[in-house]
Amino acid sequence: MTQEEVLDAVVRQRIRGLRLARGWSLDVLAARCFLSPSTLSRLETGHRRIALDQLVPIARALGTTLDQLVEAVDDEDVVIRPRRDEGRGTTTWTLTRADSAHGLTVARILLDPAASGDDDAPLGVHPGRDWFTVLAGTARLRLGERTILVEAGQAAEFSTMVPHAVQAHGGPAEVLVILDADGGRTHLLPGGATEL
Structure with missing residues (x-):
């Protein structure tokens, strides 16, 4: 899996995780970011590629920033050493x-x-x-x-x-x-x- 594919999967997980953490259905988030529920479902499941013009309204609707949504996964700061x-x-x-x-x-x-x-x-x-x-x-x-x-x-x-x-x-x-x-x-x- 390429680094781009890994980041893409993480972004999908973040969108779904933030939506579920707020207790929102696909319909609720879709209405807040002006996408159809089926498009949002395909984005979350990986059946459709996420475009930048979709990420901005999704991030805004979820109460986060685009930077936080697409932040790269980095193991460097995961383990705390004495x-x-x-x-x-x-x-x-x-x-x-x-x-x-x-x-x-x-x-x-x-x-x-x-x-x-x-x-x-x-x-x-x-x-x-x-x-x-x-x-x-x-x-x-x-x-x-x-x-x-x-x-x-x-x-x-x-x-x-x-x-x-x-x-x-x-x-x-x-x-x-x-x-x-x-x-x-x-x-x-x-x-x-x-x-x-």
């Missing part, structure tokens, strides 16, 4: 792409207690807010002069204008973080290093 930063004692799995919506970054981070430092380690400051939940272990959240233990199943959200750091406490800790654009630039350093 980045280890031995110097800072973290392993990071970045779960969102660099160009994610609203500039948010979601990452799973394993914190090593041996590299977490002590209470004298410098605290970071940046504009915005950070959020994390502890998946396993206990995290030590240092906010200015305060130290807060956040256990598995608990979450924390705070202003990052307060000097802060997140470290493992009493053993390894695994956290899921959501960072705004400023937090992503500050905590997820170039080269895969992570500094919480």
Whole structure:
């Protein structure tokens, strides 16, 4: 199967999937994109070749863009591989792409207690807010002069204008973080290093 045939099949699946997700029959979508139900059926099943002048009204009717409808299938970003930063004692799995919506970054981070430092380690400051939940272990959240233990199943959200750091406490800790654009630039350093 050629790359063009693969993309054609994916576009057909997307049209059908989006139509079904909205609970629409062929008749409903056909009326919204000014095609006959039989033409739409043949497009979805591959019995008729999809033309560009048909894709634009179909995309509009489905509430998506032409770009999203014909976006190439790429396996490159499907598998998320960990980045280890031995110097800072973290392993990071970045779960969102660099160009994610609203500039948010979601990452799973394993914190090593041996590299977490002590209470004298410098605290970071940046504009915005950070959020994390502890998946396993206990995290030590240092906010200015305060130290807060956040256990598995608990979450924390705070202003990052307060000097802060997140470290493992009493053993390894695994956290899921959501960072705004400023937090992503500050905590997820170039080269895969992570500094919480």
